[in-house]
Amino acid sequence: MTASTPYAQNWDLDTLAPAPDTEDFTNLLAAYRTDLLDLANRADSLPALDPTQPGVLADWSEFLQAYENVASRGSELDAFVGCHAAADANNRTLHGLEAELSSLGPHRARIALALQLGLQAATQEQLAECFAANPELERIGYWLTDQRTLAALRLPRDQELLAAELDVDGLHAWGRLYDRVSGALRITVMEQGELVERSPGQIQFDSADRSVRQNNYYASVKAWRSVSDTCSDALNHIAGTRLTKYKRLGLTDHLSAPLCFNRMERKTLDAMWAAVDDRKDMLLNFLSAKSRLLGLDHLCWYDLQAPLPTTSSDSADINYDTACGLIIDSFNRFSPEFGEFARTSIVDRWIEAENRDGKRQGGFCTGFPVHQQSRIFMTYVGTLDSMSTLAHEIGHAYHSYVLRDQPLFLQDYPMNLAETASTFAEAVLGEERLNATEDRSGQLAILDTMLSDSVGFLMNIHARFLFEDRFHIERATGELSPERFSELMVDAQQQAYLGALGDDGWNDTFWISKLHFYISSLPFYNFPYTFGYLLSLGLYAMAREGGDGEFPDQYRRFLLATGDRCTEEAVADSFGHDLQQPDFWNRSLDVVAERVARFAKLAT
CATH class of the missing domain: 1.20.140.70 (Oligopeptidase f, N-terminal domain)
Known part of the structure; x- marks a missing residue:
């Protein structure tokens, strides 16, 4: 790979197995x-x-x-x-x-x-x-x-x-049905004066032009509503099947199973959400400052990912090659092994990133334990957020790489700890870029991306958790209509966002468009994200404070521990922190508070 040779944006699957049609x-x-x-x-x-x-x-x-x-x-x-x-x-x-x-x-x-x-x-x-x-x-x-x-x-x-x-x-067929319905969905939008059809993953809400964001949003809402009845059936039956089994098992708490799957205790989850509830009002200062910079009285759903008005080069599209180079360099400064791993995953074509029609929405990292490799799926669209997603998925792949020589059964780790590795990778990239940027507009753009992530993990994910918790409670007494799903979704958003958006700013079709609700193999595909985000911030705070160069090795030992310990023990044994006490969570939230204060100061 030379400086003039672009990085491939399509993955290599041929080295893993014969083509499926052979x-x-x-x-x-x-x-x-x-x-x-x-x-x-x-x-x-x-x-x-x-x-x-x-x-x-x-x-x-x-x-x-x-x-x-x-x-x-x-x-x-x-x-x-x-x-x-x-x-x-x-x-x-x-x-x-x-x-x-x-x-x-x-x-x-x-x-x-x-x-x-x-x-x-x-x-x-x-x-x-x-x-x-x-x-x-x-x-x-x-x-x-x-x-x-x-x-x-x-x-x-x-x-x-x-x-x-x-x-x-039954259960898994409903999940596959959703994959097919969402994969076949096309959203009609206006591009350069022409009506074109796009896959959901190609529709973005990060245009600098608010009218484009609005049109994309309402076009998406219209398309998703067209499949609301089918998706309502799928969601009702996925949850209904689980609840029937829980009843047979004598489980009265629908969170018992997901907590068990994540190897964590209810007390840990409650401590995390309590800390979030106590302190996330600090994000209102960020959202208020952002709305002022955008010249708006209040933000709507389609404004949350809007770029800030700026003349900085940071606001320009970040091409894939540039993003890959920044990720490799940032990871290398944290740990040469991490940087070399990122380079290998990119150069050896472990990543499918092309922005084209016909792809499923979302992103993921999946492992090939026999080959000791991973593959990453996403749609790269040239934004800071898209670059963060790429770093996030490479973080997942690095986690698997660290565990590659363990017995297969000890390479299995719960979702909450998986999300720690991926969001830690985002933190490494974000802090490196922030420290390397001197101009005000560039710093604002990076902080905006970081704090938009905070809003996502502390508000959006919380809304998903509240929604899923409440619809499981109601589903125990009967099926919900699409209209009721929408009501629960908006109620959860308003509570989780502390009413920060405008009256017309809520997304009542989010329960249809968010594929995580339809994953049949694992319930409550939400709180592990917030857990991983806050844990990664706390660990990164420790890395900043360490200064002795030992943290990368300590972090690597922690990743190894995720395969053979419960969540609380993995953290306590590696770093000495008790996740059932507020201290560690507040340490993580202190990082968010620092960023909010810095953003607010730069925004004035």
């Missing part, structure tokens, strides 16, 4: 299916983990080795097909492959269920005996203990297996 891929999938079914049949007779029974430890060791092999291959196939489908949203062949892989879910569930029930049958003392007697089991001891905990979220065996089969054409 016989080689068909054979690869068939071999995986055969091995998966064989392992599922073996799992049906997996004995309880009892160290007093002859041969049990050997049986479990052999089973876990086979499970690791099959699970890693399945993970790669899911990621490979998912990448192709995201980049070619209207390809029916890829839709079929997604459905085919989803249909294998019940067999995967049989394996996981057998393992969890076999662990549940063992006492803590027996489990400790097994670890002491078998180094292979001891090495993945945390994961096995965690799987034993997850067994509490399982129905009796026969019911659980039936539920897994029904989920293919």
Whole structure:
């Protein structure tokens, strides 16, 4: 790669597996299916983990080795097909492959269920005996203990297996339906005097021209409302399925499962939201100052990402090559390993960033554990926010890179800790750029991006959490209409944003357009983002204060700990902080307060 050679904006998937429409891929999938079914049949007779029974430890060791092999291959196939489908949203062949892989879910569930029930049958003392007697089991001891905990979220065996089969054409089918509906949606907008159709991911609300933002917003609202009935059905049935299972399990709190999946306690979540509620009114100063700079009496939803009026070069489009260079340099100053990793992921074409029609909306990072690589999907549109998204996703990939040599089962970490690594990467980029910028307008532009992120994590995500919490409560007594979903959405936004937007400034179709509500595999795809954001800010504050050069290694050890500890222990063991006390959260929020004060001063 030379200075004159542009970075590729399309990813390389060919080095990971044969193309999906080839016989080689068909054979690869068939071999995986055969091995998966064989392992599922073996799992049906997996004995309880009892160290007093002859041969049990050997049986479990052999089973876990086979499970690791099959699970890693399945993970790669899911990621490979998912990448192709995201980049070619209207390809029916890829839709079929997604459905085919989803249909294998019940067999995967049989394996996981057998393992969890076999662990549940063992006492803590027996489990400790097994670890002491078998180094292979001891090495993945945390994961096995965690799987034993997850067994509490399982129905009796026969019911659980039936539920897994029904989920293919039920719970997960509703999620796939949303993916197809949103992927096929086209929004008609005016560009250079012509009406054109765009995918949702191509519609931006960051134009300097407010009329363009308004037109894009109302065109989007119109398009999303056209699918509101279908999306309402999907959301009702995704939540309804979960609630039915929770009732069978005797769970009275619909947050019990998502907290368990995130390896965190309710007390930690409550401490975080309490700190946010106590202090997020400081963001009103930022929103007020921004509205003045934009010449507005108040902001509306479509103004939140508007650029500030400025003549600085920072307001110009940031081309992809420039963004990549800035990210590599910023990461390298934090840690040479981090910078080199960013360069590798860009140069080796791990990233799909092209702005074109036919792609799914949103962005993600997915892993290929056998190849020890990741792939990143996004649509790069030349803005500060888009550059931050790129840094965010590379942060995810770096997390997987740090864990790459761990056993597969210890490469698994919860979403809240995943979002810590990604938002930490954004913080590194943002602070480096802010410190390197001397002119007022450039600093304002960077602070605007940073504080817009703060609004997103402390207000927007909070609104999503409040909305999802409340609609789960109402869904327990019956289905909600599209109109009721819209009412709940606006109510949640008004509370979370402290009424900061104008009366006509709320987005009542956000529940339709936000794909996170429709992820069937994981409920409450929201609070982990705020958790990760605040944790990353607190860690970055520690990095600034350290000054001894040891923090990058400490941070790396923390990322390693995310695979073999619960959330509270990973932070306490790595940094010595108690997440159930307000001190750490306030330390993180102090960083936001500093930025608000700096922005307000520059804005006067």
